[in-house]
Amino acid sequence: MRYFTGAVLAALLSTTLASAEPAEDTLVLNEETQMVTRTAAPAHISHAVDEIMSGWLFRGIETRAMQMDDFDNPGMIFVEQAQDMWDTVEGSEGKSCASCHESMDSMAGVKATYPKWNEAAGEMRTLQMQMNDCRSNRMGAEAWKYDKGPAINMEAALASVSRGMPVNVAIDGPAQSTWELGKELYYTRTGQLELSCANCHEENYGNMIRADHLSQGQINGFPVYRLKNTKLNGSHSRFKGCIRDTRAQTYSPGSAEFVALELYVASRGNGLSVEGPSIRN
Amino acid sequence: MKISFMMAAAAGLVSSGAFAQEIAPTAVSFNEGAIEHSLSGVPGDPVNGRIIVGDKRQGNCVACHEVTDLVDIPFHGEIGPMLDGAGDRWSEAELRGIVANAKIMFEDSMMPSFYKTEGFIRPGNAYTGEAADDTFGPILSAQQIEDVVAYLSTLTE
Numbered sequence: 001m002r003y004f005t006g007a008v009l010a011a012l013l014s015t016t017l018a019s020a021e022p023a024e025d026t027l028v029l030n031e032e033t034q035m036v037t038r039t040a041a042p043a044h045i046s047h048a049v050d051e052i053m054s055g056w057l058f059r060g061i062e063t064r065a066m067q068m069d070d071f072d073n074p075g076m077i078f079v080e081q082a083q084d085m086w087d088t089v090e091g092s093e094g095k096s097c098a099s100c101h102e103s104m105d106s107m108a109g110v111k112a113t114y115p116k117w118n119e120a121a122g123e124m125r126t127l128q129m130q131m132n133d134c135r136s137n138r139m140g141a142e143a144w145k146y147d148k149g150p151a152i153n154m155e156a157a158l159a160s161v162s163r164g165m166p167v168n169v170a171i172d173g174p175a176q177s178t179w180e181l182g183k184e185l186y187y188t189r190t191g192q193l194e195l196s197c198a199n200c201h202e203e204n205y206g207n208m209i210r211a212d213h214l215s216q217g218q219i220n221g222f223p224v225y226r227l228k229n230t231k232l233n234g235s236h237s238r239f240k241g242c243i244r245d246t247r248a249q250t251y252s253p254g255s256a257e258f259v260a261l262e263l264y265v266a267s268r269g270n271g272l273s274v275e276g277p278s279i280r281n
Numbered sequence: 282m283k284i285s286f287m288m289a290a291a292a293g294l295v296s297s298g299a300f301a302q303e304i305a306p307t308a309v310s311f312n313e314g315a316i317e318h319s320l321s322g323v324p325g326d327p328v329n330g331r332i333i334v335g336d337k338r339q340g341n342c343v344a345c346h347e348v349t350d351l352v353d354i355p356f357h358g359e360i361g362p363m364l365d366g367a368g369d370r371w372s373e374a375e376l377r378g379i380v381a382n383a384k385i386m387f388e389d390s391m392m393p394s395f396y397k398t399e400g401f402i403r404p405g406n407a408y409t410g411e412a413a414d415d416t417f418g419p420i421l422s423a424q425q426i427e428d429v430v431a432y433l434s435t436l437t438e
Contacts, residue, residue: 190403192413192420193393194384203391204360210337210344211356244410247420249403 021206022057022215023064027275030070033164035273042270044171048202049216054272055224058205058215059280063227066279075156075225075277078232082157085150091141100138104161111155111162112274115263117174124178126259127155128234146254147234156223156232159276167220167274169266182264185257191248197265200242217242218269219262221278232277235262306381306398306419314386315374320396320423330432333425340395340421340429350436361392366438376433380426395421395429 027035037054045052056064066072086097086104101107114127125133128151132143144151171179189196200209201217208214223232236253239261243250251257302322309316319325333339335354343351345360367376379386381396396419404413421429 188402190401192401192404194401195391195393199391207359208356209358209360210341240410244405244408246405247407248401248405248410249412250405250410 022053023059023061025057025064027054027056027064027068027273029068029163035164035275036166036271037273037275039271042267045268048198052218052269052272053205053216054269054275055215055218055221055280056275056278058213063279063281067275073225073277073279074230075223075232075279076160078153078225079157079160079277082150082153085154086157091135091139093138093140095139097134100134104157107158108161109165111159111276112165112168113170115169115175115178115259115266117170119174124175124259124263126254126262127158128152128254129259131155146252147237152223152232152234155234156277159223159274162274163276164273167266167269167272169263169270171263171267175263178260178263179267181257182260182262182267185261186264189246190243191246193246193248195246197242216268217265218272219265220269220272221275221280223276224278224280227279227281235265239265303423306396309381309396311378311382311385312374315372315378316381317374319427320377320381321427323424323427325424325427325429325431327428327431327435329425330428330430333421333429334432339425342429345392348436364433364436366436368434368437371433373430373434376430377426380421380429380433393420395419396423396426 022038025037027037029035035054037056038051040046041049041052056067066074070076083104089096089099111127114130115124116130117123118125118130118133121133123129128144128146131151131154135141136143144154169175186197189199197217200214205214205216219235219238222235222238224238225231226233234253236255236258239258240250240253302319304318304320309320331351334342334348335351337344342348342364343354343357345358347357347359347363347365349363349365351357371379375386379392382394383390383392384394398417398419401413404417405411406413406417
């Protein structure tokens with residue numbers, strides 16, 4: 001009986017502890033790069049939130065620690081695989097990414113600006129769409145499947161060389177109509193549970209929903225390595241999971257809807273540091 | 282094979298028996314957010330209602346609400362108000378209305394409507410991510426709603 005009460009108390013305590021505010025903590029990468037994990041909200045969402053916060057602040061102390069040092073970050077194993085891929089010749093043109101772009105470091109800053117409008121193609125492109133454009137049209141190689149192995153690994157590699165730089169996606173000009181669509185999707189209450197992204201990530205961040213500590217649903221840390229499935233996960237796959245959890249029919253990774261949602265959600269994080277690959281439970 | 286067939290037939294009989302007095306989700310009438318009459322025509326069972334409120338696969342109400350009486354179930358959410366004392370704050374008819382469709386009592390509430398089958402955007406087939414098919418029904422049955430209401434009525438202070 002005594003033991004039982006103890007167990008119940010422990011359960012209560014862990015709920016209470018986990019439901020504390022986002023951590024008062026600072027993220028310094030590899031003891032040198034200071035990351036911005038909270039900052040003033042960009043003007044376009046300042047009516048709803050004052051401050052934007054990285055999902056890192058909502059995770060437990062061990063998970064946060066794993067992301068502070070590349071040697072402890074399991075996501076970096078996949079970044080290394082992507083580095084090999086970068087140098088691998090593929091396709092009918094006999095080229096690798098390195099043939100045209102030289103070192104991966106030449107991509108520093110690119111991730112921070114995607115999704116981005118491509119003038120020549122007249123379309124909004126995510127990083128993965130851009131990579132596939134290079135593969136199909138310049139390398140004569142097969143396009144990678146969206147959010148899958150090589151594509152998500154390469155996205156993580158490109159993110160890793162932009163870490164510490166502020167997310168800065170453009171939302172005006174030719175991007176505006178896509179951004180508006182993304183915004184509409186963000187506020188639409190889908191599925192049988194009739195829940196929108198905003199219900200959970202704008203109105204209730206910091207609160208517990210069952211065992212989960214709700215963050216602002218930012219994507220500055222994507223791709224994320226999840227301890228749950230021990231691989232890198234893309235933002236579209238995360239969107240899909242969240243929409244599925246509203247008992248709704250989801251969209252597919254790479255769909256026009258998710259491209260728009262990615263642009264919109266990324267824009268809500270304008271000013272936070274690029275953190276990918278980050279660690280989540 | 283034979284046994285399961287007979288059990289299925291018996292279950293069919295029971296449910297069609299209840300169906301006689303059951304109010305369909307599309308035929309529910311609300312009075313200021315409350316529902317006066319039992320949805321199933323059968324009194325609710327608070328013991329089963331307690332299970333439904335805590336069970337992830339049924340009501341999963343504790344995903345959003347804390348309930349002291351359900352302290353044996355770990356992880357209660359903090360999206361909605363604590364349900365302790367709900368039986369004092371609300372009449373049975375009001376509780377029935379709130380559980381069936383909280384958005385009538387509380388405009389734009391984040392609380393899902395547990396006895397509703399129409400008006401959704403991209404309704405899915407449970408948690409599969411696929412589109413709803415012809416098995417689509419309310420999240421809780423009429424009797425489950427009654428059981429939950431009976432349980433909530435016991436939450437007095």
